[in-house]
Amino acid sequence: MKTIYTNGYILTLNDIQPEALVEENGIIVGLGDYHNLYEENMNVVDLKGCTLMPSFIDSHGHLSGYAMSLLQVALEDCQSIKDIQMTIQQYMQEHEGFIVCKGYNEKQLQEQRHITKQELDEISDNRPIVIQHYTGHCGILNSVALKYLNIDQTTQAPQGGQIDFEQGFLEENAYTSYIQKIPMASLDELKKAYHQAQIKYASYGITTVQDGMVVDELKDIYLSLVESKNFFLDIVVYPGFDAKAFLSAFEDYQQQYHYHLKVGGYKMFIDGSPQNKTAWTIDPYTDGTYGYPTLTDEQIKNNLIKAIRENMQVIAHCNGDQAIQHYIEQYQLVHQQDIRPVIIHAQMMRASQMEQAKTLKMIPSFFLAHVYYFGHIHQQNMGYQRAQTISPLNSALKHHLLFTLHQDAPVIEPNMLETIQIAVLREMKNHEILGKEERISVLDAIKAVTIHAGYQYFEENEKGTLDIGKKADMIILSENPLTANHHHIKDIQILQTIKEGQIVYIQGE
Numbered sequence: 001m002k003t004i005y006t007n008g009y010i011l012t013l014n015d016i017q018p019e020a021l022v023e024e025n026g027i028i029v030g031l032g033d034y035h036n037l038y039e040e041n042m043n044v045v046d047l048k049g050c051t052l053m054p055s056f057i058d059s060h061g062h063l064s065g066y067a068m069s070l071l072q073v074a075l076e077d078c079q080s081i082k083d084i085q086m087t088i089q090q091y092m093q094e095h096e097g098f099i100v101c102k103g104y105n106e107k108q109l110q111e112q113r114h115i116t117k118q119e120l121d122e123i124s125d126n127r128p129i130v131i132q133h134y135t136g137h138c139g140i141l142n143s144v145a146l147k148y149l150n151i152d153q154t155t156q157a158p159q160g161g162q163i164d165f166e167q168g169f170l171e172e173n174a175y176t177s178y179i180q181k182i183p184m185a186s187l188d189e190l191k192k193a194y195h196q197a198q199i200k201y202a203s204y205g206i207t208t209v210q211d212g213m214v215v216d217e218l219k220d221i222y223l224s225l226v227e228s229k230n231f232f233l234d235i236v237v238y239p240g241f242d243a244k245a246f247l248s249a250f251e252d253y254q255q256q257y258h259y260h261l262k263v264g265g266y267k268m269f270i271d272g273s274p275q276n277k278t279a280w281t282i283d284p285y286t287d288g289t290y291g292y293p294t295l296t297d298e299q300i301k302n303n304l305i306k307a308i309r310e311n312m313q314v315i316a317h318c319n320g321d322q323a324i325q326h327y328i329e330q331y332q333l334v335h336q337q338d339i340r341p342v343i344i345h346a347q348m349m350r351a352s353q354m355e356q357a358k359t360l361k362m363i364p365s366f367f368l369a370h371v372y373y374f375g376h377i378h379q380q381n382m383g384y385q386r387a388q389t390i391s392p393l394n395s396a397l398k399h400h401l402l403f404t405l406h407q408d409a410p411v412i413e414p415n416m417l418e419t420i421q422i423a424v425l426r427e428m429k430n431h432e433i434l435g436k437e438e439r440i441s442v443l444d445a446i447k448a449v450t451i452h453a454g455y456q457y458f459e460e461n462e463k464g465t466l467d468i469g470k471k472a473d474m475i476i477l478s479e480n481p482l483t484a485n486h487h488h489i490k491d492i493q494i495l496q497t498i499k500e501g502q503i504v505y506i507q508g509e
Contacts, residue, residue: 008047026500117168160294265313
């Protein structure tokens with residue numbers, strides 16, 4: 001049956017302003033005057049003055065991490081080490097097995113330091129406990145967890161990582177490699193978590209979701225999710241270059257969807273995070289350090305050669321300008337066909353690098369919400385003036401460089417409307433402005449999370465705008481974001497999220 005949407009503002013993101021839109025079998029089949037498009041027995045959706053527009057596209061995040069975070073101890077509200085200890089103790093009374101905690105941020109604690117292995121041991125000397133930093137780049141483990149993972153005083157940290165056994169602190173490659181060995185929840189629990197995670201994404205108006213670093217340990221859960229047809233949103237996964245078992249199991253999914261899942265390409269990390277001062281920089285942080293790389297140039301180049309040979313896209317985590325430079329230079333040496341390489345986060349991208357990226361058709365995907373959530377930390381770590389240039393969106397526009405925006409969930413919630421507001425205002429939590437010159441318009445911010453994000457996935461002919469022949473991936477908003485008060489864009493309500501003509505989220509249900 002055909003469905004016609006009318007009596008509201010239809011934001012197509014192209015040059016037309018239709019009175020109505022018609023969907024059939026998940027595809028947009030009509031745009032124009034209501035009376036010309038209406039047919040007898042059509043399902044009529046009265047927008048009641050609300051706005052219909054393309055749904056949002058998640059250009060970088062971690063679906064698995066977000067799903068699993070729903071099964072973890074939340075530490076976001078903890079204000080002291082004592083709070084952390086009490087929160088974990090309360091959780092342990094109702095849950096068994098490995099204790100994994102999320103949302104930890106030492107900067108918001110009264111002590112202004114990391115919790116230690118010894119303080120975690122005070123909670124339990126027989127239950128393994130892992131505290132995951134909100135950045136996803138480090139963590140603290142108690143003695144039982146360290147023993148479980150076979151980490152002791154003699155354990156050598158892998159290249160691009162650090163281990164402080166006395167404190168129980170693991171950083172970068174040391175953290176990411178060992179965290180994969182932590183036992184996962186039961187299959188039934190995980191299925192429920194992935195389903196709940198999709199509902200959360202849909203509640204933010206997102207119908208295409210990324211899982212931005214898939215490892216072999218996730219192979220069986222993904223096989224089960226596909227077999228049970230669990231996915232109702234489009235999921236694009238990016239395995240690591242060493243995830244051979246996962247890639248083998250999903251060989252037929254490369255660059256094409258089956259049951260809403262496709263393998264988009266490969267993922268690699270080149271540096272860390274600016275909050276932890278492990279992002280690799282050209283100029284030093286305020287303490288004189290420069291961060292460090294997690295891969296050598298030879299490793300970056302060999303990864304790129306492999307991807308190009310297989311005609312696979314590469315997304316590379318690069319926060320620091322030095323990491324970005326090495327990624328660009330290595331790709332410049334080996335590039336052939338256009339694989340649309342993505343520079344993930346691109347916090348410190350320089351104007352000269354934008355020109356290089358544009359020539360090579362590389363796409364920066366900015367974690368723009370850093371301005372609001374971590375702007376004050378960037379000012380401390382980088383200095384006031386330099387911090388003004390993080391996530392330089394307007395500079396990218398001036399260089400005619402296509403870019404996307406993301407939230408890196410579960411680092412923060414995948415709230416696209418909030419990101420759009422931050423792009424327009426660039427307000428920090430204290431309402432001060434960080435980088436006024438890098439503000440962009442509402443329309444440009446919307447394009448970054450719709451049109452450009454579709455292009456990043458090689459899906460520009462299927463998604464990103466409301467055009468005849470494209471998927472009916474749409475959202476109904478309580479207000480038109482183009483005309484809304486800039487300070488209240490994040491407060492616009494997502495009333496419905498529609499995936500290929502099917503309603504997958506209704507506010508309040």
